[in-house]
Amino acid sequence: MSLLTLAYLLLPAVGALLANQATDVRTARRVGAGFLAAATLIASTAPVSLLLAADDPLWALSKVASRDPALAWAPAFVSLVSFVAVAMTPAVGTRPASIARMMAVAAAAGGVVAMPHPAVVAIAWALGAVPVWLELRRASERGASARMFALYMLPSAGLVASGCFLLSDGGTLTGFVVLTVGLAIREAVMPLHSWLLAAVDDAPMGLVVAFVAPQIGVAVHLSQNDILPSAGVGEAMAIISALTAVGAAFMGVFQSNARRAVAYLFISQSGLVGVGLETSSEVARTGATLTWMTVGLASAGFAMALAALEARRGRQSLERPAGSLAETPRLAAAFLVLGLASVGLPATVGFVAEDLLMQGTVGQFPSLGLMMVAATALNGVTVVKAFFALFNGTPARNPKQDLLGRERLVLSLVLACLVGLGLAPALATRAAGPSHAATRSE
Amino acid sequence: MLILAVLLWFFDDVPEAVIWAVVATAFGGATLAGLATAGGMVVHDVDEVRVPLGTWFSVGHYEFEVALVLDRLSVPFAVFGTGLVGLVGAFSQRYLHREARFARFFLLLSVLGAGVVLVVLAGSLDLIFMGWELVGLSSALLVAFFDHRPAPVRHGLRAFITYRLCDAGLLSAVVWLHHTAGTSAFVDVSGQWASIDVTHVPVVTAGLFILLATLGKSAQVPLGGWLPRAMEGPTTSSAIFYGALSIHLGPYLLLRSATLLEASPWVAGAVFTIGLLTALHGTVVGRVQSDIKSALAYASMTQVGVIFMEIALGLRFLALVHVVGHASYRSLQILRSPSLLHDQHNMERAVGSALPHPGGHLERLVPRALQPWLYRLALERGYLDAVLVHFVVAPFARLARLLDRLERAWLSAFAGPPEGPRAQAVETSQDIEASS
Numbered sequence: 001m002s003l004l005t006l007a008y009l010l011l012p013a014v015g016a017l018l019a020n021q022a023t024d025v026r027t028a029r030r031v032g033a034g035f036l037a038a039a040t041l042i043a044s045t046a047p048v049s050l051l052l053a054a055d056d057p058l059w060a061l062s063k064v065a066s067r068d069p070a071l072a073w074a075p076a077f078v079s080l081v082s083f084v085a086v087a088m089t090p091a092v093g094t095r096p097a098s099i100a101r102m103m104a105v106a107a108a109a110g111g112v113v114a115m116p117h118p119a120v121v122a123i124a125w126a127l128g129a130v131p132v133w134l135e136l137r138r139a140s141e142r143g144a145s146a147r148m149f150a151l152y153m154l155p156s157a158g159l160v161a162s163g164c165f166l167l168s169d170g171g172t173l174t175g176f177v178v179l180t181v182g183l184a185i186r187e188a189v190m191p192l193h194s195w196l197l198a199a200v201d202d203a204p205m206g207l208v209v210a211f212v213a214p215q216i217g218v219a220v221h222l223s224q225n226d227i228l229p230s231a232g233v234g235e236a237m238a239i240i241s242a243l244t245a246v247g248a249a250f251m252g253v254f255q256s257n258a259r260r261a262v263a264y265l266f267i268s269q270s271g272l273v274g275v276g277l278e279t280s281s282e283v284a285r286t287g288a289t290l291t292w293m294t295v296g297l298a299s300a301g302f303a304m305a306l307a308a309l310e311a312r313r314g315r316q317s318l319e320r321p322a323g324s325l326a327e328t329p330r331l332a333a334a335f336l337v338l339g340l341a342s343v344g345l346p347a348t349v350g351f352v353a354e355d356l357l358m359q360g361t362v363g364q365f366p367s368l369g370l371m372m373v374a375a376t377a378l379n380g381v382t383v384v385k386a387f388f389a390l391f392n393g394t395p396a397r398n399p400k401q402d403l404l405g406r407e408r409l410v411l412s413l414v415l416a417c418l419v420g421l422g423l424a425p426a427l428a429t430r431a432a433g434p435s436h437a438a439t440r441s442e
Numbered sequence: 443m444l445i446l447a448v449l450l451w452f453f454d455d456v457p458e459a460v461i462w463a464v465v466a467t468a469f470g471g472a473t474l475a476g477l478a479t480a481g482g483m484v485v486h487d488v489d490e491v492r493v494p495l496g497t498w499f500s501v502g503h504y505e506f507e508v509a510l511v512l513d514r515l516s517v518p519f520a521v522f523g524t525g526l527v528g529l530v531g532a533f534s535q536r537y538l539h540r541e542a543r544f545a546r547f548f549l550l551l552s553v554l555g556a557g558v559v560l561v562v563l564a565g566s567l568d569l570i571f572m573g574w575e576l577v578g579l580s581s582a583l584l585v586a587f588f589d590h591r592p593a594p595v596r597h598g599l600r601a602f603i604t605y606r607l608c609d610a611g612l613l614s615a616v617v618w619l620h621h622t623a624g625t626s627a628f629v630d631v632s633g634q635w636a637s638i639d640v641t642h643v644p645v646v647t648a649g650l651f652i653l654l655a656t657l658g659k660s661a662q663v664p665l666g667g668w669l670p671r672a673m674e675g676p677t678t679s680s681a682i683f684y685g686a687l688s689i690h691l692g693p694y695l696l697l698r699s700a701t702l703l704e705a706s707p708w709v710a711g712a713v714f715t716i717g718l719l720t721a722l723h724g725t726v727v728g729r730v731q732s733d734i735k736s737a738l739a740y741a742s743m744t745q746v747g748v749i750f751m752e753i754a755l756g757l758r759f760l761a762l763v764h765v766v767g768h769a770s771y772r773s774l775q776i777l778r779s780p781s782l783l784h785d786q787h788n789m790e791r792a793v794g795s796a797l798p799h800p801g802g803h804l805e806r807l808v809p810r811a812l813q814p815w816l817y818r819l820a821l822e823r824g825y826l827d828a829v830l831v832h833f834v835v836a837p838f839a840r841l842a843r844l845l846d847r848l849e850r851a852w853l854s855a856f857a858g859p860p861e862g863p864r865a866q867a868v869e870t871s872q873d874i875e876a877s878s
Contacts (some may be wrong), residue, residue, distance in 0.1 A: 144857035254842035392589035
């Protein structure tokens with residue numbers, strides 16, 4: 001293991017220990033955000049290192065990155081999303097231990113993407129779920145969500161470990177299917193999604209974002225790119241993903257609970273990514289990879305904007321407009337733009353990702369391409385419906401504060417990434433574009 | 443648009459004069475550029491100018507080309523659109539002076555302007571889709587402009603849902619054209635202006651997708667119920683969106699896709715039928731409206747229905763003239779609508795008697811026995827909204843609620859027994875310890 005990889009893996013872990021020892025949540029958050037920012041900076045050397053030397057002397061990613069160059073960006077992406085989750089976590093109603101658990105989740109996710117060795121993936125995959133379970137055990141009413149979470153995550157850990165073992169032993173179709181089912185549970189593919197709804201109900205939003213938004217299952221899937229499932233298996237997985245995208249988008253529109261609406265948005269978009277990954281076209285796979293990162297970053301900002309609103313006004317319902325745009329105009333604007341960027345707002349990289357994903361998919365699966373169009377349309381409705389309900393209405397008697405300096409800085413960073421890469425997407429498409437060797441031949 | 447957005451994100455209390463200066467410079471400059479282009483094309487007797495701006499992004503064989511088409515269709519629309527945005531901006535600068543939402547209005551007006559310019563100058567359906575989305579979003583946000591009142595917010599959401607579902611038609615058309623023909627770029631095949639090359643395209647499917655896209659933006663039957671409700675927004679935005687630019691983007695898209703209508707009598711027939719039904723619906727329902735903005739909304743709907751019929755019949759230049767004429771007249775009417783009583787009194791003073799009730803000749807054509815029935819039908823807006831709500835939306839909502847209940851029941855199956863007072867006390871003391 002190189003020094004940089006070690007530093008990348010240790011920073012969130014050490015940050016978790018220090019945050020846990022902090023006397024107040026603000027200190028814990030400062031420590032956590034600092035360590036994750038450092039990890040992000042270190043991780044951003046991975047693609048540069050690969051660009052300069054094919055054998056990647058600084059990172060152990062050359063093998064997987066030769067299958068998919070996007071994997072070189074995955075460590076930076078994972079720590080950036082975790083940074084957004086930690087830095088945007090409000091102090092109100094959060095304990096230092098919760099920040100420490102977010103850091104622990106980030107450390108485990110970093111292990112999966114930076115050390116794509118089967119044993120490391122299997123262990124880090126299992127360990128990453130433990131902090132969320134501990135938080136849910138404490139927070140959930142009568143233990144329901146903690147038990148449900150355990151019921152889903154234990155099989156997921158077992159299946160991923162078995163899949164990794166079978167694949168490292170020779171790359172069988174059985175291994176691929178076992179691994180994929182394990183990944184699908186954590187990616188909340190329908191009907192294996194219920195744990196996510198339970199988790200968003202009870203866990204701090206930052207922890208849910210750190211656990212879900214990086215979608216590290218996509219990285220594992222991409223790193224197994226040389227395993228070719230039969231056409232039937234790939235098609236079946238694409239159909240399940242498309243049904244997930246449409247089904248979750250449909251459920252999201254009718255949600256009256258803001259957190260559940262966000263959860264369904266996560267689920268639907270992970271379905272969209274899934275369709276692209278199962279498509280043989282280079283365009284679709286690039287679109288899927290770009291969607292993975294765009295949606296991860298935009299959704300993290302979107303969900304944390306909701307968390308910031310909850311810190312000001314408590315848990316939010318979408319039954320009727322009950323907010324005030326005049327009080328929190330920047331928070332409202334960030335919520336809307338980030339939400340829409342995740343569903344393909346023009347002038348953001350979300351549009352580029354969506355365009356590539358659909359153009360690439362329709363050639364192989366025309367009907368699934370049209371289902372993806374429907375899912376995207378419904379997801380847009382969910383975002384705008386939530387915006388209208390959360391930020392329109394009569395101003396409260398005690399005016400709420402707009403974005404704090406810290407929140408504004410983090411959201412500005414996320415928005416700059418999404419808009420900057422949207423206006424000049426060449427870097428993003430090059431980063432997400434699979435190498436020709438990796439593209440499954442049609 | 444981007445300059446204004448960045449200014450408002452980073453600075454508090456940006457002065458009205460600065461906001462207006464940014465908008466006026468952008469749209470004044472765009473109008474002058476458009477006029478200069480039009481003049482140059484007339485002087486040099488050029489029918490079409492293509493401006494390739496390069497490849498925005500590409501992967502493998504797929505490229506997103508950004509190219510603009512300046513021709514006899516796009517240039518009048520572009521000059522008219524940017525000029526009108528500038529004029530309405532100038533009007534709004536006074537109309538919304540010291541309004542708390544002044545900055546938001548001008549930001550959304552800029553988004554509309556950018557969207558319209560993209561749609562009309564686009565050299566491909568891909569680029570049209572980008573502008574189309576921006577126009578829809580700004581429209582819905584302006585309908586909900588007075589965000590402290592529940593009705594505008596509800597109506598804004600309704601408008602956005604209609605747009606979004608119909609936009610799926612446009613996105614499907616884009617994807618379908620790439621799938622079947624390999625491109626959605628407009629080429630000079632019709633002899634009048636650049637349009638879709640239908641050689642390898644299943645025209646009925648693509649045509650129906652495009653028709654679906656136009657139903658939402660142009661408030662055509664059966665999806666036009668959002669239009670009268672959209673009048674809850676500021677009068678100036680109603681004028682430019684629903685009197686002039688946004689509502690005429692549907693006809694623009696049909697004119698740009700004229701080859702699809704030529705190639706398929708079925709699609710042309712569908713466009714004609716929709717236009718006819720909308721014109722009848724608009725004129726009947728509009729006659730019983732008791733507020734001026736709703737009456738004008740239905741009048742707009744009627745005229746756009748007639749424009750659809752003209753396009754379906756191949757009367758494209760008539761449709762183009764009709765669009766520009768109707769947009770100018772209707773936006774002026776809507777802008778003047780807050781002064782309706784004042785204008786009415788002025789005219790009556792000038793004439794010396796009460797003004798005659800217009801439209802009576804049509805009412806006389808309806809048999810007396812049918813009049814109450816027709817009146818009721820018009821009051822209920824042709825029952826279209828009720829049918830959509832009860833037979834389309836309600837079943838889906840019931841299904842979603844059922845699935846949600848099942849989901850919650852599944853979660854509650856994992857709940858343990860209620861905790862006793864002792865366990866709760868231990869938990870509370872642990873919490874206090876941890877937080878201290």
